[in-house]
Amino acid sequence: MTTPPRFEAPSLARPEPTGSADVPSTSDPVVAAGTTPSQQFTARSPRRRGGPLQRLKGLWRLWFFALVLVLWWVLSADSTSTFFPPLQNIVQRLWETWVVGEARSDLYSSLRHFAIGYTIAGVLGVAIGALLWKFQRVGHAVSPVLYFVYVIPTAALLPAIVAIMGIGSPMKITIVVLAAVWPTMLNTLDGMRGIDPIKLDTAKVLHMSPLTTVRSVVLPGAMPQIMAGLRHSLSIAVIMMVVSELIASTEGIGFFILEAQQRFAITTMWTGIIVLALVGSALTFLFIAVERVVLGWYIGARAVEQKG
Amino acid sequence: MSHAVPTPAGTPAQPGTGEGPVLSVSALRKAYNVGKPSERLAISDVSFDVAKGEFVCVVGPSGAGKTTLLRCLSGLLHPTTGEVRFEGTPLQAVPDRLSVVFQDYSRSLFPWLTVSKNVAVPLKVAGVAKEQREARISEVLHAVGLGDVGKSYPWQLSGGMQQRVAIARALAHQPDMLLMDEPFASVDAQTRFDLEDLILQVRAQFGITVVLVTHDIDEAVYLADRVVVLSSPPSVVEEIVTVPLARPRDQLVTRSSETFGQLRRHLMELVTAHH
Amino acid sequence: MNAVDTGWFRTLARLGVIAAVLAGWQLLSVAGVLDSSSFPSMTATMAELGRQLTDSDLWLAVWETVRGWGLGLLIGCSLAITIGTLLGLNRFAYLSVIPVIEFLKTVPVIAILPLAIVVWGATLEMKVFLVAFGVFWPLAIQTIYGVRAVDPVVRDTAAVLRLRGFRKFTTVTLPSAAPFIATGLRVAAAVGLILTIIAELVGGARGLGLSILTSVNAGPDRLPATYAFILLTGVTGVLVTTAFVALEQRLLHWHESQRNLAAKAA
């Protein structure tokens, strides 16, 4: 067997110099582009085991964050600018519309489309990536086409997809899937390519069944990079969810914001923006929490490596 | 070879120390992570002097704090208590007339600069003019036995050659003193012998004082005028052994002499006894 | 090594797949599986693309897109690299600001688009702002981490060589951070293009995005044009990505990842 041919497409899925300042490695094969935050949190966590007191000590770092919020509150208090209403008004309106009011249905609608689309994209991405890895020659032959479709900004496809599918849920889910499948797919492929060949040979020598091999060698080996891909897919999925609602929809956070903007209800528009921001961060942090559980072994191994 | 550029050894600035030691370490103590649960005493109490032009080796078991000691000597690390004096003045930062060669040469050479540019760095810092710089670079590269690799990048060279580049860079601005941390630990045996002789030769040529850390007792005896033996951590000076072997030394002759064997045996006992 | 693994065969296989995709597209259209009122045939699209390529309107749209993207990238990246570097050099500043930037990075950039549209309308400024805002956060983070990721041995070496101040910055800090910044730039370029298209689609600023939208709205007759524009957007994407990868290879030839790539290619 010769060395597997490289899939030339993934400029995304190359050993990327990303990471946190606490990690001195300059080229981490595990990290793909756009994955810095989880990287940072995961890499730092082993050190944080200094007990609750140690953790509290780090809280001072939030002073700047707090200062920004306070400044926004104070500086916007007497604002008469149409575009930047007082933060107090925004928060009040936020409570009225999103917590007490009707707008929650928009949130649920968005989240539903996101969840379905993201799940499909994740499963498809891992599956196709694994198949392309398994059938290297096919992967090599189709790579230019895949690359081209990957590079087309998915938003450009949106009007065409709307023309074909109308403005219902299927269209939104399709958009999310089409955009979010790539990072997971390319990272899965690259992660599986990076598995130590000795481990695969060991599996053969031990007469592991293909299923056992996948479960106990391939998936764990590629998992860090698959997670990196899934994280990148997550942020793209959120963006495409909103874009689809901005362009063609009658419900969802994007639609809420757009409609407020068209009525020139700027304060209401701001509430939508803030909810969207919170949703985006909440999903990211949720992902990081899941990632920590899934990659527990890996974080541990890395901490040991760094001490050694 | 070196006569083109005046050696700085002739113009030392040693305020108030006529024949005093170049480097003096007194009651040095170094603890890591002071005040934290992981506090750890690496060096307990170490004192010794290094005279001008002397070659001193520091040996000790693994983890004895040799690297820690060397970093204190170079001014990269501040001792917890005690003092290091260089040419009579207490160390604050890395002094001008001092050079360090790290064990990890592949990381210590800048991969984004060619060999010549790497060697040029200390010369630029010292403000040497361009033409003199060129001359000086080819001079030191020749002194360490590297001909025309100036345009290559460090990572294109073999391990031994990289270590030579690191030595050349350390010698480029003609330091009075050279500190080396296990400089030959990761090269093969033959290269190691070559590099050892190279160091002895450039020291004789440029008249530099050398402190070299190693865990190889044979190497220490072969190179040194005196050997400082550290105990296991937290380390103290076990003994300072004088090496009365004649110079110039020769790998074959010196290593097979009777004195060499005795010294080697004595040091072996010291290092292994308390372990 | 057998015939299947030779370079020739591989290239042929790739060309074959491209031809098969195009032929399959044409076949599905002719067979009526693809409804011609929503998905034009391959030949119609290609013919339209050929016709469009001689049309100055198309090149104007391409220019508008490239201009918005380029300006946004320039502003966003210069700010990110400058601010990221300054923050990275100071531990206190870095620890204080990181939570804000990490938070803002998780915010979908698109959230700010409606605000930009209200403030600037369908203008170049709106596009530039969105792109600059979108590329700023990830690149700033990359820069901060890059500046802080100087290898400890390199840091010691710099101290021993008495490198200080500006010289230390250019000799050690910047080259160490360069791989991080390059990755950030490459991603920023791709993200920037996507944001430009979105800004044109949603905000109605002139460019390829708007051309796609208007051709869709013009009815089934103009559909080939839509797909021609989409293909063209893909080509722009390929060009942009390739250019940045090439630049990275040139500037970072000394870095491990590039050396490994070179070794693999050999």
Ligand SMILES: Nc1ncnc2c1ncn2[C@@H]1O[C@H](COP(=O)(O)OP(=O)(O)OP(=O)(O)O)[C@@H](O)[C@H]1O
């Ligand atoms: N940065 C650090 N933080 C905490 N402890 C450290 C640090 N560096 C070294 N130590 C500890 O100090 C002791 C001495 O380490 P040092 O590296 O100086 O030993 P060494 O003699 O150079 O060992 P070796 O022969 O393996 O190179 C060791 O026990 C080590 O664990």
Ligand SMILES: [Mg+2]
């Ligand atoms: Mg050591």
